[in-house]
Amino acid sequence: MKKRLLAAFLAMAMTAAMVTGCSTPGSGGGDGGSGSDSDGGSSDAGGKKRITYTLREDVPSMDPQNSNSISSSSANIHVLACLTRNKEGEVVGDAAETWDVSDDGLTYTFHLRDGLKWSDGEDVKAEDYVYGMQRLMDPEVASDYAFIGYILKNGASVNNGKAKVEELGVKALDDKTVEITLEHPAVYFDAMVSMCSFGPARKDLVEEYGAEYAADPEKAAYNGPFVMSEWKHGDELIMTKNPDYWDADSIKLDEICIKTVADAKTGVAMFEQGEVDITIVPSEMVPQYAEGEFNTEAYFTGADDYIMLNQTEGKALANKNLRFAMNYGLNRKEYNTLVNYDTYVAAQRLVLPNVTSADTTYGEAYPYEPFPLENDNAKAKEYLDKAVSELGVGSAADIEITLLTTDTEGAKKQAEVLKEQYEKNLGIKVEIDQVTYKERLQREQDLDYDMVVTGWVPDYSDAYSYLELWISDGQYNHSGYNNPKYDELLSKSTTETDAKARQDLLFEAEKIFLEEDAALVPLQLRQDTYLVNPNIKDFNVYFVGYDFNLVYADLAE
């Protein structure tokens, strides 16, 4: 009897396994029924123009105001028409056809185009943009990215609960006019409003779906070049062309698919099989793809990495000469080869040279190499000797500095190369302290470290974005750097209305920061290398606000 029971049980289990074995989850019923969805790659049976790119994690949020990562904001610029659109630094009108700036640079008036529609047929109104920005600053919405809106008049006080949302400096003068007042003039503001944080939101849908606004395609509306049509969380997000977009005639693609592929090597293998069109290449694989049948392209991500030095009183690195020694004792070139396979660019200054400066780039307007590419041991020794006597220690070997770093493989390698270089070139002692990413951030904030490899990703293309960090009472200044001269220059720059004069002030500040104070050790400018289907035209990766931009991309037949 028992045996028969067991047999029956096993038979049942097997049958269950077989039945479930017939289709995979998410394939929507019958096996292969949704084959066309899952084929990926650019060629599609229906002749649709479709581009698939990979991301290492699922897009965390499609809610424009709650978007707090580059992958979220990149996806959002495809489905939303913000007031302006950033085309690799060139700012053009999107929902706004034109805009005026008051003489004092504080008031921006945006005039919306005629006949703008949401994907559900509703009219796009100025009020939708006002609501979007109010939502960004509303403490109850608790957006991670609210800080970006502190530039709006009363932005910070609204976000801190000291002022009402209605007091925010954003108004709809009528259905087609948005007036924005700023806390201080900002030449980069027209580029800034192209970010999805300042994008429109639908009050009726937010009220209907609450926290789940935009968590699924049907829980939001879209007014951008594409609409979100499908989102299998953790797997893929599909955006299809929006025929009602005002510039739909210029949009060439029918579909964009974002595929979650956690392992970058898998993404490369999928690219080789023709299943995806754009994928990131892990840095250790870049050399092998440098010359070959495939097309690789490297783009700056905007991330600027440096060794942050804790210069609060009592710390060894509060000694300026020691900080100079750290800068001259580092071989940035060798470091970049050993750690990054030369896929990044060694940094010698603070500000990313690519950022906009009046009519050109900052790097071209102000070429500057305060520290050498390769180590200069003679100069380093000069500074180090001074530091040794000032610190009152016997010799360089008595100086011990702990390098705080994260517990990933990459971070470990980075730390070991730095340790070896400093111990060899300067003769000081470097200890490595590996902690989790979250703990590292906490200890940076608490100033509980000696030095740490960290970095900054700008939110707008302007030198100020990198420089404002180091204002002595700055929110993100976790180094103890404090120089009134520096603060004054930056503060002057915010009221200077002449673009060139303003940039001069910023460059002056950068020089003080590095040449006078050696306040940190510039390390590397990050670049991402992608394998790109050679048939893709007009695809770009930008370093501020978004990375992938396929809005105006095309696919050759």
Added chain:
Amino acid sequence: MAKYIIKRVLLAVVTLFVLTSIVFVLVRLLPGDPFSNPKMTPEIKANLEAYYGLDKPLPVQYVTYMKNVFKGDLGYSMKYEGRTVNRIIAESFPYSADLGIRALCFAFFFGIILGIIAALNRGKKLDFFCILIAIVGTSIPDFIMGSLLQYFFGIKWQILPVAQYTSVKHTILPSIAVGFYTLASVSRLMRSSMLEVVTSDYTKTARAKGLSEFRVTFKHQIRNAITPIITIMGPTVAAVLTGTFVIEALFAIPGMGKHYVDSINMADYTLVLGMTIFYGAFLVIAILIVDILYGIVDPRIRLSGKKA
């Protein structure tokens, strides 16, 4: 039997309660918090804490959380805005379970057969072959196995897709990669347990009775040798069905595996707790089922213990 099951279920509930409470406290002891990022400011963090109710005293948070758990509500994830933990599990578990079932079918089916073949051919070439597979299976880590499969079947020979999980063809390589380790341990266990049985008295008796070799092997030896396999089934099933971090990442499968690691790295409190409860419940249930199965297969270890 019914009394035994009820007792076990009650015990399971208590276990889960204690587990959840411990993890609730432990997760708060992790350095950093869910909202720390390089651009976080104290004011914005305060807004976020209020939004998720983290500004209240810990005991209050605990009571609220437990109440919700009893209602089956695991709360909103802190990393994935607007997605509940229930939903994240509901969306990712089917992938992990599907992969796990395929892997287990593969592993147990071939593992048991290999073990039997090895034992019946002890010391011969076939035995060495089976042992070789077992050694290879237990000593090669799954990510290397997965990469090798991808390289040969996907890239070099172009027979099977390298990644994703959209058709039956796509499931073959990851199932083998996940199942291979289990296959190896099952075959080793089956082999040694068969060897014990082969030399036992009842085998001799069965032969003495003049039963055919087929009957001796299937009715007497295999049935007795299979009990240890059932013992390892509980934890194995729970572990394999609830997702494997490495293989799912390697094959771009949207399963649960990544959430175990990511949620801790991101200090996503609600997701960590939700995953713990889910996995804990799954494990407890799997072990319970195995215990019951065990009793059915082997009457000697019926646990209810009839009163004399």
